Amino acid sequence: MEKGSFLSPFKAIKYLFQKPRTFLFPFQRRDASKRYRGFHLNDWEKCTGCGNCADICPNQAITMVKISEIEPKPGEKNERPQIDYGRCCFCGLCVDICPPGSLRLSRDYLHIDHATDTFVYLPKDEKTDKEHFFSEGEYSIFKANLSHRKKNFEGFVSDLEYTLFEPQRVPMKEVPPEERKLSFIEQVLGYDKEEAKKEAERCLECKLCEEACPAHLKISDYIKAIYEGKEEESLRKIFEDNPIPSICGRICMAHCEKACSLGRRGEPLAIRWLKRYTADSIKDYKKALEEKPAPPTGKKVAVIGAGPSGLSVAYFLRLKGHSVVVFDSLGGGGGMMRIGPPLYRLPIEAIDKDVNYIASLGVEFRFNTTVGKDVMFEDILKKYDAVYLGIGTTISRSTKVKHSQKCIPALLFLRENKIGEGFKVGKDIVVIGGGNVAMDVARTALRLQHMQYPGEKVVTKTVSLEDWDIMPAREDEIEDAKKEGVQFNPGWGPKEVVLDDKGNIKGLLCMKVKSVFDEKGRFAPTFYEDKEMFLEADMIIEAIGQAPDFSFIPEKLFTRLEFTERRKVKVDGNGMTSIPKVFAGGDIVNINLDAVTAIADAKVAAEGIHKFLTQKA
Numbered sequence: 001m002e003k004g005s006f007l008s009p010f011k012a013i014k015y016l017f018q019k020p021r022t023f024l025f026p027f028q029r030r031d032a033s034k035r036y037r038g039f040h041l042n043d044w045e046k047c048t049g050c051g052n053c054a055d056i057c058p059n060q061a062i063t064m065v066k067i068s069e070i071e072p073k074p075g076e077k078n079e080r081p082q083i084d085y086g087r088c089c090f091c092g093l094c095v096d097i098c099p100p101g102s103l104r105l106s107r108d109y110l111h112i113d114h115a116t117d118t119f120v121y122l123p124k125d126e127k128t129d130k131e132h133f134f135s136e137g138e139y140s141i142f143k144a145n146l147s148h149r150k151k152n153f154e155g156f157v158s159d160l161e162y163t164l165f166e167p168q169r170v171p172m173k174e175v176p177p178e179e180r181k182l183s184f185i186e187q188v189l190g191y192d193k194e195e196a197k198k199e200a201e202r203c204l205e206c207k208l209c210e211e212a213c214p215a216h217l218k219i220s221d222y223i224k225a226i227y228e229g230k231e232e233e234s235l236r237k238i239f240e241d242n243p244i245p246s247i248c249g250r251i252c253m254a255h256c257e258k259a260c261s262l263g264r265r266g267e268p269l270a271i272r273w274l275k276r277y278t279a280d281s282i283k284d285y286k287k288a289l290e291e292k293p294a295p296p297t298g299k300k301v302a303v304i305g306a307g308p309s310g311l312s313v314a315y316f317l318r319l320k321g322h323s324v325v326v327f328d329s330l331g332g333g334g335g336m337m338r339i340g341p342p343l344y345r346l347p348i349e350a351i352d353k354d355v356n357y358i359a360s361l362g363v364e365f366r367f368n369t370t371v372g373k374d375v376m377f378e379d380i381l382k383k384y385d386a387v388y389l390g391i392g393t394t395i396s397r398s399t400k401v402k403h404s405q406k407c408i409p410a411l412l413f414l415r416e417n418k419i420g421e422g423f424k425v426g427k428d429i430v431v432i433g434g435g436n437v438a439m440d441v442a443r444t445a446l447r448l449q450h451m452q453y454p455g456e457k458v459v460t461k462t463v464s465l466e467d468w469d470i471m472p473a474r475e476d477e478i479e480d481a482k483k484e485g486v487q488f489n490p491g492w493g494p495k496e497v498v499l500d501d502k503g504n505i506k507g508l509l510c511m512k513v514k515s516v517f518d519e520k521g522r523f524a525p526t527f528y529e530d531k532e533m534f535l536e537a538d539m540i541i542e543a544i545g546q547a548p549d550f551s552f553i554p555e556k557l558f559t560r561l562e563f564t565e566r567r568k569v570k571v572d573g574n575g576m577t578s579i580p581k582v583f584a585g586g587d588i589v590n591i592n593l594d595a596v597t598a599i600a601d602a603k604v605a606a607e608g609i610h611k612f613l614t615q616k617a
């Protein structure tokens, strides 16, 4: 072994005169790199409390903590992530999975404190925590701590290109506008197995959607089943809360999708289309579900109206062993679904698939039977142990402007075209209204024009009080209508239907809208009387809303039916009205006029009716 020189220790002396490799902390500092992974920052206003960060953390360093000051709302839980820095390895997976991108890592890495519990921390950022973030001048390294942080000191942030979730939807195949506007062919073609699986794979299972769904469907479970190729299991999960998936899979308002965390920076999961996939992919519900009603209870329930709420209440009560009879004046089930959403959105076969299954469980349907005419309400009340009113809103409202009696009511127009004789339309149609029914009417009218006047110049235009920013129709409906060629006149209200000297419609005189709602948010439109516009037309359809028809209830009973301030039927927590043993749900009870809210009511009422019938026994 070679011996070292006795001079070696003295060689080190030379380093005393060289520039040190380390630096004198805290008097000298070096900033962390731009993408440094230091302590977390979380924008509490953007964070939805979805918990994906906690789920993905490999070290279980994140706990979701309830924050009492935050009001939970659809699409947002009142929870925020808390980080245990004794466990965190700063991998950044939580940042990459965070759907709204609220969670980031800062370049702060110093936490000096003697108390170990200070290592467990609920991060905010300078936007949501003004107190603990300091600008360069105010910041002091001597106080460096998780709660004494630097402003504008962001490090690792998520990049949409490299996120751990897929922000884009699997595109849905659709018949192109130029082709579909020539007929009533169904517009949306549906996912195939592979597409459905790929779309289902996007789900983060955070369940924000389930809170937002009025009927609280077990969305993440049925989507997971699709991903696993278990369509029958998916259908069973859907039926636990919704017995009309073929209908809802096509026309649901999809409140869930508005809440889906993926929609914060990308496209929400196509929950509605996935439900439709499950419903369509199973040809025989009966075989897949293997449901059997409970033994007969001997109780009889009458359901008036075979719409979404009537069908659902009938299904749930039948499974509980009650005998259920559904009365409806139409020739088949679906209620408003049978006459409202046009064939290109909701074909009759899709409705009948759900209705036939419910009938197969032993629910008796009496179609073409108008209560109040073919069978009296009083007799139903006497004969049945409980009655459910799911009658919907079946009368079209009128603008009541001069000569409005010349206009066609929306529901009559839609009904005749979907299940009736059809309508001979004009070449120049005005549709009054800006809601979903108005879109259905306009798009139906346009199709009929193309079918009845092939190759000729035809025009369908809508006019609505609401401007673009507050138009009540679904955005995709508006977009589809535009693509097909429907013209829009938002922010105008009807003043008079103008007739020619033969009494035929010449057009609609409109006034510019000043405001639609008053300061309390109530519907109270005001106009600029001097700003007018004339829309030429040979046909005008009014689609400004619907009202219920209670004429089948005898006067004496009707006076006992209590209403809310908003003229909705008052029900208690069991869905019972002010008339004993009469329950109600759907559009006559709810402000939200949609199928899934009606199903939610039906679930409550079915439980209420069951309790009422069994407790009495």
Ligand code: SF4
Residues within 6 Å of the ligand: 042, 046, 047, 048, 049, 050, 051, 052, 053, 054, 080, 081, 094, 097, 098, 099, 100, 101, 102, 103
């Ligand atoms: S993943 Fe993002 S949005 Fe969800 S709880 Fe965590 S920080 Fe909040």
Ligand code: SF4
Residues within 6 Å of the ligand: 202, 203, 204, 205, 206, 207, 208, 209, 210, 219, 220, 259, 260, 261, 262, 269, 271
């Ligand atoms: S559908 Fe969206 S909101 Fe629902 S569980 Fe999946 S990712 Fe979450």
